[in-house]
Amino acid sequence: MAYKMLVDIDRCIGCWTCAMACKVGNHLDDDEFRVEVKTHGSGQGIDRPEGVYPDLHMWWQPIYKTSCTFCAERVKEGKPQFCMMDCPTQALAWGDDTDPASPYSVAKARVEEHGAKIWALDDAGSGTRASVEYARK
Ligand code: SF4
Ligand code: SF4
Secondary structure (H helix, E strand, O other): OOEEEEEEHHHOOOOOHHHHHHHHHOOOOOOOOOEEEEEEOOOOOOOOOEEEOOEEEOEEEEEEEOOOOOOHHHHHOOOOOHHHHHOOOOOEEEEEOOOOOOHHHHHHHHHHHOOOEEEEOOOOOOOEOOOEEEEEO
């Protein structure tokens, strides 16, 4: 049994609400983030797509850092993680990967049904948190 976060990239709109919710909820310092949202675009800024108009492309990927605790204290009290709770598109789902009724498993079944590819970052020495998966069609 493992508890995991699934990020549905096809739902992520790059709004950074997850990062801000974590910062405010966990009383983090101004320059501290436990999750940051990476833009996949031209590489020249968070709002710069790749390509030439009208063929423009960009997508976003919340990157969970090793400092993320999955809000262990809140979970103990039966409350959801700040980032997951405030995501406006319900792109985040967390739970027990062996429980078919957990939000993680339900979201995983949904994205698999839609033909999404699921992957994880190599967390070894990269500063990213283990047990985070991404799904994208
Ligand atoms: S995961 Fe949700 S809250 Fe975070 S950037 Fe994507 S859409 Fe916004
Ligand atoms: S799970 Fe909790 S600690 Fe981790 S990024 Fe989300 S709000 Fe922050």
